[in-house]
Amino acid sequence: MILEAVILQVKQGMEKEYEVAFREASKIISTMKGYISHDLQRCIETEGKYLLLVKWETLEDHTVGFRESNEYHEWKKLLHHFYDPFPLVEHFEQVKL
């Protein structure tokens, strides 16, 4: 299992509209092959800052399966115009504790 983690900065004053759009976009991502779960976290200290966490079965389920799909174009259309700066997407694997 792989965790996709992205810090997102939404343009000032667009937070409510973004959360509505994100709910719509959630329906897209959750149908994808290898998708396990996702959640969106709103920062308490910094307005407009969010943390997106998506669990995928494999790295390629995200980087190839999702990113090269038609669904990703819908996802982008719904969400990408809210971000400034454009976010850095990273992937993580759990450390056994």
Next chain:
Amino acid sequence: MILEAVILQVKQGMEKEYEVAFREASKIISTMKGYISHDLQRCIETEGKYLLLVKWETLEDHTVGFRESNEYHEWKKLLHHFYDPFPLVEHFEQVKL
């Protein structure tokens, strides 16, 4: 419930030692009042980068209960010398999707 999220950059070459120390530190945090769960995630793209995610019942369970405890001194002693730069700790609340 509150999510504490911290991007951690461990000094070059100290990753293995850090993970051992973190396993020890895990025992400390998991006994604290309001602690729900935590996990440590290792970045795939950037060496030495980690994401720490801790779930707390309330913000104060972390910012007051843990940070003002004797246990926090032990935590710091085990972990803080691994980090460069010193990390920014932020808190998040889940957006209802």
